Amino acid sequence: MSTGWSWRYDRYDPARERLVEALCTLGNGRFATRGSAPECTADATHYPGTYLAGCYDRRTSVVAGVRVENEDLVNLPNWTLLRYRCLPDDGPPGDWLTPDSGELRHYDVRLDLRGGGLTRRLFFQDAHGRGLRVTHIRIVHMGETGLAAQCTLFRAYGWKGTVEVKSVLDGAVTNAGVERYRHLEGRHLTDHRTGFEPGGVAWLTSRTVDPGVRIALAVRTVTHPACPVHEAATATGTVQTYRLPAAPRSSVTVVKTLALHTSLDRPAADPLTAAVGSVGRASAFPALLSAQRAAWQRLWEQGEPHVPGEAGRILRLHLFHLLQTLSPNTEELDVGVPARGLHGEAYRGHVFWDELFVVPYLSLHFPEVAQSLLLYRHRRLPAAREAARRAGAEGAMYPWQSASSGREETQELHLNPRSGRWLPDFSRLQRHVGSAVAYNVWRYAQTTGDLGFLHSAGAEILLEVARHWAGLAAFDPGARRYRIRGVVGPDEYHDAYPGATTPGIDDNAYTNATAAWVLARGLDLVAELPDARRAELREQLSLDDEELARWEDVSRRLHIPFHRGVVSQFEGYGNLAELDWEAYQGRYGDIRRLDRILEAEGDTVNRYQASKQADTLMLGYLFRPEELYGLFARLGYALDDEMWRATVAYYLRRTSHGSTLSSLVHGWVLARQKGADAWRYCEEALLGDVADVQGGTTGEGIHLGAMAGTIDLVERGITGLEAGADGLRVAPVPLAEIPRFSFTLCFQGHRGVRVRVLPGRLAVRVPASPQGPLTVVLPGGRRFAVAPGEERWFRL
Numbered sequence: 157m158s159t160g161w162s163w164r165y166d167r168y169d170p171a172r173e174r175l176v177e178a179l180c181t182l183g184n185g186r187f188a189t190r191g192s193a194p195e196c197t198a199d200a201t202h203y204p205g206t207y208l209a210g211c212y213d214r215r216t217s218v219v220a221g222v223r224v225e226n227e228d229l230v231n232l233p234n235w236t237l238l239r240y241r242c243l244p245d246d247g248p249p250g251d252w253l254t255p256d257s258g259e260l261r262h263y264d265v266r267l268d269l270r271g272g273g274l275t276r277r278l279f280f281q282d283a284h285g286r287g288l289r290v291t292h293i294r295i296v297h298m299g300e301t302g303l304a305a306q307c308t309l310f311r312a313y314g315w316k317g318t319v320e321v322k323s324v325l326d327g328a329v330t331n332a333g334v335e336r337y338r339h340l341e342g343r344h345l346t347d348h349r350t351g352f353e354p355g356g357v358a359w360l361t362s363r364t365v366d367p368g369v370r371i372a373l374a375v376r377t378v379t380h381p382a383c384p385v386h387e388a389a390t391a392t393g394t395v396q397t398y399r400l401p402a403a404p405r406s407s408v409t410v411v412k413t414l415a416l417h418t419s420l421d422r423p424a425a426d427p428l429t430a431a432v433g434s435v436g437r438a439s440a441f442p443a444l445l446s447a448q449r450a451a452w453q454r455l456w457e458q459g460e461p462h463v464p465g466e467a468g469r470i471l472r473l474h475l476f477h478l479l480q481t482l483s484p485n486t487e488e489l490d491v492g493v494p495a496r497g498l499h500g501e502a503y504r505g506h507v508f509w510d511e512l513f514v515v516p517y518l519s520l521h522f523p524e525v526a527q528s529l530l531l532y533r534h535r536r537l538p539a540a541r542e543a544a545r546r547a548g549a550e551g552a553m554y555p556w557q558s559a560s561s562g563r564e565e566t567q568e569l570h571l572n573p574r575s576g577r578w579l580p581d582f583s584r585l586q587r588h589v590g591s592a593v594a595y596n597v598w599r600y601a602q603t604t605g606d607l608g609f610l611h612s613a614g615a616e617i618l619l620e621v622a623r624h625w626a627g628l629a630a631f632d633p634g635a636r637r638y639r640i641r642g643v644v645g646p647d648e649y650h651d652a653y654p655g656a657t658t659p660g661i662d663d664n665a666y667t668n669a670t671a672a673w674v675l676a677r678g679l680d681l682v683a684e685l686p687d688a689r690r691a692e693l694r695e696q697l698s699l700d701d702e703e704l705a706r707w708e709d710v711s712r713r714l715h716i717p718f719h720r721g722v723v724s725q726f727e728g729y730g731n732l733a734e735l736d737w738e739a740y741q742g743r744y745g746d747i748r749r750l751d752r753i754l755e756a757e758g759d760t761v762n763r764y765q766a767s768k769q770a771d772t773l774m775l776g777y778l779f780r781p782e783e784l785y786g787l788f789a790r791l792g793y794a795l796d797d798e799m800w801r802a803t804v805a806y807y808l809r810r811t812s813h814g815s816t817l818s819s820l821v822h823g824w825v826l827a828r829q830k831g832a833d834a835w836r837y838c839e840e841a842l843l844g845d846v847a848d849v850q851g852g853t854t855g856e857g858i859h860l861g862a863m864a865g866t867i868d869l870v871e872r873g874i875t876g877l878e879a880g881a882d883g884l885r886v887a888p889v890p891l892a893e894i895p896r897f898s899f900t901l902c903f904q905g906h907r908g909v910r911v912r913v914l915p916g917r918l919a920v921r922v923p924a925s926p927q928g929p930l931t932v933v934l935p936g937g938r939r940f941a942v943a944p945g946e947e948r949w950f951r952l
Contacts, residue, residue, distance in 0.1 A: 161270040163473055168255050168263035170201045174855025175848050177203060179473070180267045180274050181499040181858075182296040182304070185209065185483030187232075187416055188498035189304060191267070191274050194238040194292050195254040197326065203333045203855075206232040207498045207505065208418060209481075210491040211371075212560040213364035215341040219569055220578045226567065227559045229494065229505020230344045231331045233360055233373055233393070235414045236306055237324035242288055242402070244317040253280050253288070261287075269476045270456070271449035272298055287313030288402075297444060299451035301485045302434050304414040307441045312402040319400045321410055323377040325350075325360045327392035333501040334856050336571045345371070350389040353432055358387070358394035361428050367560075370419040372427035374435040380409045411441045422488065455479055459521040461870055461899040468897070470842045471870065474863035481860055482514065487524050492532040492558060496857025503857070506557040506565055507532075510861030512592040512778075513817065517868045519603040520879075520901040526600050527609055533593050534613040536562025537620060540590075544624055551624030552617070554593055556586045574749075575756035582651040582659040585644040587628070591670035594621040595778065598677050603879035605904035611689050615681055619697060622678030622707060625671035629710045637715035643667050645726060647771035649751050649761045649814075653728065663727040665772050668714045672791055673779075675711035679704065716793055722803040723795070725772045735764040735810075746851060748814040767811045769818035773804060776825035780878065801829060808833075816844040816862035824865075824873045827889050835893045841866050871899050875913055876935075879903055883931030883939065884920075888913055888952055906930050910947070921947035 165176050173193075180191025192204035207229050214227040242250040255263060255278065262279035276292040289311040297303040310319050327350075331342035345362040352358050359374040377385075377396050386397040400408040415434035417427040438444065459479065463471050481497040492507035493514050511529055518526035533554070539562030540552035547553060555564035566584040571577075597618050601610035629638035642660030644651050645667055652659045682690060682704065693699065716723065719730030740747050747753060751761045751768065770777070775784055781800065788795040804825055813819055823837030840849060844862050848854040871877060874894060876887030884903055898912040909930065910921040922930045924945035932940045934950060942948050 160469070161268065161472070163267040163269065165265040166263070168260060170256065172848075173201050173255075174203060174852075176265060178499045178855050178858055179477075179845065180265060181477070181480065181497070182272065182274055182294060183480030183498050184296050184298045184301050185479070185481065185485035186301040186489065187296065187304075188480055189236060189294070189296055190499065191265070191294075192236065193255050193276065194236045194294075194306060194308070195240070195252075196256075197234070197237065198329070198332060201256065203500075204234045204236060204329075205333055205500065206235065206416075208232060208371075208416070208420070209486065209489055209494075209498060210420060210560065211364070211369055211418065212505065213344040213369070214366045215344065217340040219340070222569070224340075224567065224569060226340060226504060227506075227565050228331050228342075228344060229498075229501065229559075230364055230369075231329050231333065231501065232371060232416070233325060233327040233345070233362065234329055235304065235325060235373055235375055235412065235416075236294070237326050238292075238306070238308055238410065238412065239322040239324065240290070240310070241320050242282075242286065242312075242315070242317065243320055243399070244286055244315045246315070246317075247284065247286075249320075250282065253278075253290075267473075267476075269472055270452065271445075272296075272452040272476075272480075273445065273448065281313075286315035288319070289313065293441075293445070295445060295448045296480075297448055297451070298455070298483065298485070299447050300438070300444070302416050302431075303438055303444065304416070305438075305441055305444050306412045308410045308412075309407050310400065310402065310409070311407045312404055314404065316403045319402045319408065321379075321398045321400060323358075323375070323396040323398070323410065323412055325358050325373060325375050325394045327360050327362055328390075331501050336573055337501070337504075348392045350392075350394050352387050352389075352394065353436075355436065356385060356396065357432060357435055358396055359428060359432055360393060370427050372417050372431040374415045374428075374431035376413045376435045376438065378411045378413075378440075380411075413438050413441070413444070455483065458900070461867060461897060463870060463894060463897040465894075467839075467842060467894055470846055471867055473846070474842075474866055477858050478514070478517070478860065478864050478867070482518065482522075482525055482529070484522060484525060487528045489528070490532060490535060491529075493529055493860065495860060497860045500855065500857030502853065503557075504559070504565070506559050508557060509586075509589045509592040510864075511596055513820070513861035513865040513868065515596040515600060516603075516872060517864050519600045520871065520903070523600070523604045523606070523902055526596075526604075527606065530593075530597055530600060530609070530617070531613060534617055537617060539563055541620065549624060550627035551622070552590065552620035553587065553624055554590045554621070556584045556589050572752045572755050574752040577755070579755065580659070582644060583648055585642065585651065585660050586646070586648070587640075587643050588646065588664070588667045588670060590621040590624060591667070591674050594618045594674045594677070595670070599879075602881065603903065610681070611685055615685065615689075615693060616697075618674065618681060619678050619693065619699065622675045623697070623699075623703070625675055626703070626707050626710050629671070629714060632715070635715060637713050638710050639663055639715050640668055640671065645771045646769060646774050647725065647767040649766065649768040650726065650729075652762055654732070654760070654763045661726040661728070663715050663717050665716050665723050665725060666774050668716055669775055669787060669791070670778070672711045672714045673787055675707045676787075676790065679707055679711065712790055712792065714791060716788065716791060718793075721799065722806045723772050723775075723799070725767065725807070729765060732765045733763055735766045737809075748812050748850065750812040750814065765810050767807060769811065769813060769815035770821035770825075771807070773807055773825050774821055776800070776804065776828065777821045780876070781828065804829065804831075813840075816841070816850060816859040817865065819844065820862050820865040820869065824869055827869070827873055827891055828876070830889060835891065838866075838869060838891070838893070841869065870894060870897060871901070875911065877911070880933075883933045884909075885933045886911070886918060886920075887935045888918060890915065903930065906944075916952055918950045918952055919947055920950075
């Protein structure tokens with residue numbers, strides 16, 4: 157249940173507790189802590205977790221007799237653990253209380269989006285009528301990025317005595333938050349050391365196994381009223397025990413303040429010394445809470461879309477989680493876009509292509525954060541070049557799954573939980589991730605006007621990806637076209653042809669079209685570079701006229717397959733069997749993971765015209781219709797509204813939506829077409845994590861690309877907004893369910909530009925600044941200049 161600026165759960169349901177934990181995660185862009193119950197350690201219901209951006213560890217497991225390496229985002233020691241029980245004067249000691257206790261009478265969890273706080277309220281009552289109200293308030297500080305705090309209030313009802321409290325710093329944690337990974341090695345922390353300092357400070361140090369990141373947590377526990385503490389250390393943690401007086405009409409409090417430092421920090425310092433010093437200097441909880449609210453207010457002013465109704469409340473939640481994963485605090489970190497945020501262990505915390513759905517929003521609101529994510533890719537350009545070389549290819553071949561080093565982290569085997577069988581994983585053949593990186597480089601520069609980045613690090617990325625595509629494309633004399641063979645498209649279901657002994661499919665339309673686009677942009681970039689930089693890059697990359705001529709040729713003659721009047725997802729897609737969708741839906745109900753269903757039956761989805769998610773239709777997400785048609789025209793193909801509509805309808809009937817990104821893309825494409833089902837898909841994208849439509853996956857970590865994409869759907873999709881060299885293009889597409897909204901954006905040096913969309917009208921306000929007028933381009937090519945300090949209204 158949500159209201160305004162809060163997200164609430166007013167009853168305890170063990171079956172959904174993992175979902176609550178994920179959606180109530182608190183973070184600041186540097187680290188995040190799941191919204192777990194402080195009373196509980198990890199078990200079948202609860203999963204506390206704290207994750208530091210970019211902190212990975214590599215371990216080896218034996219799977220089906222094969223040694224498999226996996227690099228995981230590390231679950232750090234649990235700083236939130238607080239155990240308590242009642243010791244009444246007139247009765248025996250009570251049991252340690254948790255949300256699973258039989259004495260629980262009331263439970264309420266509220267996530268404060270405005271101020272970045274999480275409040276848990278519980279009320280316990282025993283058979284004798286003795287009650288205890290417990291309130292936990294937790295923050296992960298957005299302003300002080302190494303700090304977090306948790307304040308717990310106890311109030312007795314109908315009894316007198318003491319509340320025994322154990323403040324625990326628990327280092328006996330593993331990565332065990334995803335059931336299908338639990339047979340793999342999940343112990344990532346070693347060399348635990350513990351100790352205590354004056355002022356109620358307990359500390360714990362450890363390191364990851366490989367590459368050996370040193371981690372220090374210092375927790376200061378303060379009680380009110382103050383009382384003696386008994387301190388004890390275990391092999392992997394610390395316990396501070398307090399006995400607080402309890403009586404009716406009075407409250408007692410316990411405040412745990414955390415300082416987290418690691419050897420990844422800059423400037424470099426001893427993590428333990430830094431942590432103990434930070435926690436010792438940390439303000440009292442009320443001051444931390446006030447500063448936290450102020451820090452969040454600044455973020456909301458810069459990034460919040462104002463959308464009325466339930467859609468707006470969900471979008472606010474989505475933005476909250478995006479900013480907890482990627483905030484201005486991320487700018488100084490060497491991290492990418494973790495597909496599941498810092499909210500859980502699904503996908504092992506890896507970086508896929510989700511930045512394609514995240515960077516557009518950040519470029520419009522937090523451009524420095526967007527640039528930092530692109531620099532993550534630039535720092536791993538040498539690894540991408542090496543991967544291409546090892547594959548006998550040229551240029552840069554970015555991995556489908558990336559983590560710390562930039563090497564390919566995609567597993568070679570994956571478990572089908574439905575059949576229990578281990579299967580080869582060929583998803584690493586999704587070479588289109590390179591186009592996503594290059595696309596973001598170009599769009600970021602168009603949006604921000606940051607030619608310094610585009611001509612330096614951006615150019616190196618884009619040109620090396622273009623080189624890779626030009627080298628990967630093989631000329632087919634019979635077709636007089638270039639072909640890209642042996643890949644996997646965004647669909648992921650189709651990783652081979654039926655009966656084939658080698659993986660991959662040929663001429664995925666999305667892969668080939670985006671490769672052609674990258675090559676064309678590479679040529680544009682070489683032409684527009686300043687003379688000195690062009691000469692420098694051509695020498696640095698050994699880029700000669702002959703190679704550029706090949707780029708030109710490949711960019712105009714890459715093969716795009718068609719069948720029955722629509723764009724084919726890949727060569728031969730139209731020859732596959734049709735699936736009896738109604739029969740499978742009747743038999744299984746939810747068929748989103750159709751691949752697992754068919755494999756468990758001894759069949760394979762490779763035999764059918766059935767896609768997991770938007771694949772060919774991703775082209776309609778990346779490109780405006782006229783831009784897409786122009787791209788196909790450059791390739792020598794005629795694509796128009798009629799054929800594109802037919803293509804959209806064709807794949808809508810053949811997609812199981814096994815990814816949260818699928819409904820987002822379909823909603824985007826249909827909204828641009830003013831399709832009747834547009835809102836159905838937009839709404840499903842909004843509810844993807846809130847309602848856990850994928851059936852239990854959100855508890856393992858939110859879907860960051862889908863969350864960011866829904867915000868972008870409103871700001872760019874419905875408005876038709878696109879930043880270009882000729883100005884800010886706006887072409888709103890009416891969507892009855894979201895008739896009015898507004899947001900601010902940054903565009904080519906202008907900050908705080910306000911866009912308001914109402915039925916039939918559009919307003920653009922440019923704040924006063926030394927910048928020149930902002931050019932707004934409306935449908936039909938109508939151009940208007942909006943001067944700084946001016947607001948203009950336009951009829952649509």
